[in-house]
Structure formats: C-alpha cells, structure tokens
Amino acid sequence: MDRWPLWVLIFAFIVDLAVRVIAIIVIPRNRRPTAAMAWLLAVFFMPYIGVLLFLVIGNPRLPRARRRKQEQINEYIAETSDQLHFGTLRPHAPQWLRSVVAMNQNLGALPISGDNGAHLISDYQESLDAMAEAIRAAEEHVHVEFYILQSDAATDNFFRALEETAARGVPVRVLLDHWANRWKPRYRATIKRLDAMGADWHLLLPMQPLKGRMQRPDLRNHRKLLVVDNKVGYLGSQNVTDSSYNLKKNIKRGLHWVDLMARVDGPIVLSLNAIFLSDWYSETDEILSDIDITTPGVGTGDLDCQIVPSGPGYEVENNLRLFLALLYGAQEKIMIVSPYFVPDEALLLAVSSACDRGVQVELFVSEEGDQAVVYHAQRSYYEALLRAGVRIWMYRKPFILHTKSLTIDDEIAVIGSSNMDMRSFGLNLEVSMLVRGEEFVAEMRAVEDEYRSLSRELTLEEWMQQPLRSTVLDNLARLTSALQ
Template sequence: MWSQSWPWWVGAFAVAVDLTIRVIAIIVVPRNRRPTAATAWLLAIYFIPYIGVLLFLLIGNPRLPRARRKKQDLINETIAEVTKDLHLGVSDIQMPESLASLVRMNQRLGALPLFGDNGAHLISEYQVSLDTMADAIREATEFVHVEFYILQSDASTDNFFRALEEVAARGVPVRVLLDHWANRWKPRYKQTIARLDAMGADWHLMLPVQPLKGRTQRPDLRNHRKLLVVDNEVAFLGSQNVTDSTYNLPKNIKRGLHWVDLMVRVDGPVVGSVNAVFLSDWYSETDDVPESVAFAPTESGSGDLDCQIVPSGPGFEAENNLRLFLGLLYAAKRKIMIVSPYFVPDEALLLAVSTACDRGLQVELFVSEEGDQAIVYHAQRSYYEALLRAGVRIWMYRKPYILHTKSLTIDDDVAVIGSSNMDMRSFGLNLEISMLVRGEEFVRELREVEDRYRSLSRELTLEEWMQQPLRSTVLDNLARLTSSLQ
C-alpha cells in the first residue's frame, strides 16, 4: 500500500530524518543536564518524536535569555563590590565552621552577605499578614517596593491596596512587580491593573512572554518571589501572595480550598538585601535603577539575629537554594523540620534526607493532605514510600486547607524561610528568595508554628501508604517522570 501511494524514497527520507533526530538528541539533550532530566527528555523524544521535539524546543532550555543573565551578573558584581567589607553586627557567638562555610557559599553565589542585629517576627494568620503589610505601607515616606508572584485586588487585599493609594497620593513612589503568566489569566487581573494605574503606581510585569514586543523566554519560567520593602526600614517576605486565601479561583471555591501561609517581618541591615533583590528584578525588567534608591543597610534593627538573603533562579549559574538546603541537611546534628507544599526532591536532596535519618536525626516533613496541582501532587506522593522507609515522619495538613508555607529548621538555632519550595521547579525554573536566619529565639518561634501545624495534621504511616490502589501508584510514577523535564 505504501508503494502504491508514495514513492519509495519518501519513506527512506522519513526514516533518515527520524534517525537523525534521535542521534542529534543523544548529543544535545544530555549536555549540562541532570541524568534524570536528560533521560526524561530522551524518552519523550523517542516515544512521541514530533511532540517531544517541539516541547524540547519550547521549554528545553531552563535558563533565562543571555541578555537577562548578563544583567544578573552585573548586579552581582555591583552588590559584591558595595558589600565586600560589610558584615554589620554579626553575632559574637562562635559560628560553627559548617555554617560559616555555607554563609560564604551563599555570598559567592548570590552576592549578599550575612548581617547581624536584625529583628524578625513571623505572621502566620493570613488576613493579619495582609493587614500588617498595609500598616507598614502607611508609614512610608521615601518609597514602597512591592514584588509578588500573584497580586490581586479583592475584598481580602483591599486594605493593602488602599494603603498603596494613600501613600501614592502623598507623593511617595510606589513601584510594583508582578509575574506575567501567573496573573495574566487569573481573575481580577484587569481590575488590579486598573487600580494600580489609577493610583499612579509604576508597575511592570515580571518575565513577560510577549513575542510581538520582542520579549520571549521559556514560557514556564516564573518570578515566584514574594516581598515588600518600605523605606529600607522594614521588609516582608515568605510564602504568601497578595490575594484572597482561595486565590479567587472558582475551582478552589467549589472545593472549599484555602491557603495557609507564613510571612516574616524583618528590620535591620538585612532589609537592604531584600531591597537589593527587588532592585535587581526592577533593573532586569526596566533597564532602570531609581536614582533616589540605593542598596543601603541600616545600622541595626530591633533584634540580634544574623540573617542572610539568598536569591536563586535561572538567572544564576548554580541552584543557590538547593545547595543551601543540602548544606544545612548535612550539617544538622539533631533535628530537621521541613515544611513544603511541593516536595519533589532530586537525587541529591533525597539522599541528604535519607542520610540524615541514617545518622539518627529526627526528620519530619509537613505537606498537604490534598493537592491543588495534580501533576506536582502525584509526583510528590511518589516519594512517600522511600521517605517513610528511611524513617521520615510525614505530617499531612488536613483538607480543605493547602499548607503553602516554605520553611526549614535545623537543630535549635538555624532556619530558612522564603518563597522556595523543595522541588525541581523552584530549584531550576523559578526566581526565588530565601532568608537564612541564625538565632534560637527565631527558631523557637518557628517551632511553635510547626507544633500548630502538627496539631492540625494527621501522620501518614508506611502501613497506610502500602494500601494505596494500583491506579494511584501508576499516576504517581508517571507524574514523577514528567517532573524531571527541565
């Protein structure tokens, strides 16, 4: 039948093209890529060749465009030059070399140093967090810098937006960054943009995919950071977006889902580092740095905590957040507490967690009982058996709440809090901000939050997990394979 409808050479040409694609894929795909990611891409290209090749061309490059990466390099060089002799107020208590070496690594990779004499306090109530940020905004006299993955004007955030309107009316510059893809197709986008325009805010989309305007990159790269800076005096960062706890999505409202988040209010020299992250993103999106705003750490804050900001994302050469997490896990001596809504570890992170259990450490993981993203939810579940067998205690925050907090506590005096999940997306594809904190009082405060999460969760046991139906196991394993496509 083939010979009757097509010349023989058409078939030969098709076979030659297919073989050429497969050979080129073996050469191109594995280069500078994790073996798991390379294997997943090769499987996609071999089993669904045309679709696989198109997907690889579209999202196969996990890095930002070269011009954007050059901007990040310039920013890092500038910050490193300004801060090379700045180590304000670092605690006199002897720092273990294991932690000191991580601090040096963080500064080498992310440019920002460790500062002491900082105050930091957690805000675990969703609406209280929004209203506390609004109160801080109303105190502004110099500037307000707002950068959130999702920013929506709704009933829950009205006080936040009214605060912005009030300070803008007083002539205080209000600069706003929000992720393009995360907001453009969400409810209330047009109303939010209209409100920003009406107040006179200087706002820009982060990582826009606008080919007609010459702005393109891998479309699933995200600026996932959540931060607010007021006058270089106070800053907020953490896991919470500026939106209602349902994200105003009909599917969430129908299921009764509400997000549980954790923010931290900081004052002291580290605020300058948070502002430096904002200014780096502002420069990357606008090619401009406000003349009246500079990286200027204040002398001291309300506490004596040592804090270091760690930016990460596809603009950097290394996976800054992953390396920090790995270093802390191996440095831990007694206890590790992980809170992550999306825990999809790579081989290195899974090995670090299981090794901690083998060393006799107490290791606990807090996740949600119910997922809001099907693929990530099933990919995460695919690791539960290995984690439980290693000795990790898994706490599942009861539905219909989504535990969205991202934190890590080590022993009694070190913690990390920020926007970064412990999954391959946050390690390689998202721009994130994390804060390393050294101080027993802060860890005690975070332990209280962990205790509350534990009281609202149920523990998953290996016996229960092994009763999962076969269809769930198949879905989990398929999702695990797709999670490697980076």
C-alpha cells in the first residue's frame, strides 16, 4: 500500500493543530468553565465529530431576530410595569427577599404583585379536568401554551372544553412546541382537532428550514401555562397528555408521570398572560393589542406572587439566579423537587453551603429515569450531595416524579416548568412563579409529605456499593451534560 505523500501529512497536521488552537480561543469565550471544558474535550478527542457538533449545537442562544423580539418585549413590559404593581404586598418581608424580587424584575421585567390566590392540584387527571372547567367559563379569551399537547382519552375533556368555548365565539389561541410534539403519537390527530374547532394555533420554535425557520435544534419552549380571561391561570410541570405520554416504551415499562400544577387568580394572572403574549409575538409577529394586561382580576387570597421567565432569549440564566438567591437566603429548611437535578458548580456550592449553615436540605428525585443521559448525569452528584448532608428521597418506580418545585423555610416557594439542570438553565424557555405566603407553603409541605411517603431514602452506605461500571457511566454522562 502506498504511503500518504509527505505534504498531505504535513497539511493534515497543520489543520489539526489549527482546529485545536482555534477551539481554545473560540470555545471558552462567554461560556461557563464546565461547558467550555466539555466542548474542548469533545474537540480534542473527536476532532471532526466535535467540531461538527459544536457548529450545530454550540451556540446556546436563539437567533438574533428572536433575541431582539425578547428585548422589545422586556422593554415594553418595563415601560408598563408600574401598571402591573397591583395589590398590597404582605408586610415584613426579609430584606434579602426584597433584593431577590428586584433582581427578578431587572432580569425578566415582571414585578411582584399582591392579593393573589394560588392553590395546588397534585392529581394528574383532576388538574386536566380543572383546566377544562376554567376554559368552559371563558368569556373573552383562552390562551393555551404547553410543551406537549396531545388529544387523547385523558385530555378529551380539555379539548372538548376548547371546542365548546370556540363554538361560542370566544378566541382560543394555542401554542405548542414543535420538536416535542412533531414526533409524538397523536400529533396529526391533535392538529386536525385544533383546526376543526377553529383554534388559532402555532408551533413554538419550529424547525422548518424550507420556510426559513431555523435555530439550534435542541432549543425548546418548555413552558406550561393556561390563561382564561385574565382572571384565572394555571402553571406548573404538567403537559396536556396522558400520564404515560402515549409512548409505547413507557406503556411497556408501566411508567406514569407525577406532576403538580398551581391554579392562580388575581393580579398575577396578568403577568402570566404577558408570558403568553410575548411567546405569541415571537412566533407570529402579531401584537394582541386587544388583550388588556392593565386591569387585574380579583384574587381569592393575599399571596405575594412574581412570574419569572427564563430561557436563551435572555442574557443570563434568570431561573438559576433565582434558585441560587433563595438557597443562600434559606435559614431553616430547603425542599427541592426536580426530576432532573444536574447542578452546575454554583448550584452545588449553594446546596452544600446551606447544609454547612445547618439548614435542613432534602432532594426529591425519581428512582427510575426516563432520559438515560440526564438520569446518569444526575446520579453522578449523589455522593457529593449525601456527604454534604442532603437527604435524598427516590420516588418509587414505575412513576416518574416530574414536579418542579422549591420551598424555603415556611414562607417562600417556587413552582413552574424549570428543572434544576443545564438544559433548563441554558436551553429551554421556562416559566417559574415565586410565592410568599405561609398557607401556600403549607400546601407544598403536604405534597412533599405525600412524595416522601411514596419514596425511599438513599443512604451514603447504599450508594457507595454502586458497581464501577455504573460510576463510569454516570461520570461520562456528567461530562456530556455540560455541552451547551
């Protein structure tokens, strides 16, 4: 066999060296150290594949046009934010919490409001049916935005409510994530049903290159929310689909998702609707000027609430900063529920520092995972968490604990769509709600107690008996989780 000519080898060496040098210059810029190191390892060990992946998914930002739209939305909300300062706030808020609220408004433009009602719904079907009844009471508009939206037996009541409401002439607007739904069962049937009822529906972050609509393929809109007439809203972790997601692999394994939704009323619904209106504008270029976000509905409680949007349209990770600030403010108790807990260095330090301060910290996760890479990446942190003093509760299979919540002491809670992982911090559009009020936290505590009763505690002794192959797999997954 003839050898390669010397000049070819020299050229290949120069190209290889140039790629590595350029990678060192380009990749770390404005990127977290963990993400930069993971990308550099990918490029150095798999030069061609690593470079290709970086070119395709190396930019964790939305296209410039979309980011500009988000800036316009923030500017508009900031200009009208005085009109969103509704209700009377509870007195004697901790000073550190006031600064957190100010940070949230600076990052996401939405202020805190008082005199709100908020209640939890932890039963999966009950949540779907409660949203259906709210839709049936609509008089002005129904705004539906869910990561996954499927017409099936479990959601039939929800869709029938949309059909009945649309038939009365009430505008029904629907947003659903393209990539999350396109390859799921019943996608075509769902779209046909939306068309038949006359709903005005659009895809979120569509991947349609022939229509000139492209962005990084794994950027997703992960939000879950419903707004009816600016009077009632729902948000949380639950998608509008059967608890098995109608996937054959889930049905075969007997997997069912466990979720938590919050029903809200009062001024906070205006902020929730502002999120929908911003996403609607991002996808359609249409400003729904007929929707009034300056006249609040009457709340059934006196809770202080603040909506916190986050995602690649913002300059920083709004949700991560919220979580960090709350963790450092905790004095007695921290309860974290996250199906995908893959912390960066800052979040891991905040959790371990809380333990060092004597704060009780508990983490609820699933015993069984539905996403292999994230599941193993999460497991790679268990030893450090257990050694720090975190109590880890593993919700027993075949259920996937999908709730995303955080409670601080006995007064503050966060509920929404955001996991505590790299994807939710940097790649997904998320929405979270900060709540101050002992009665709401008491409801959260009841849910946490239920989760604890259905879980088993993972001990350090048990964990240290993990086989070497599991440790290797976990650590490899941990490296890939940082590729953003």
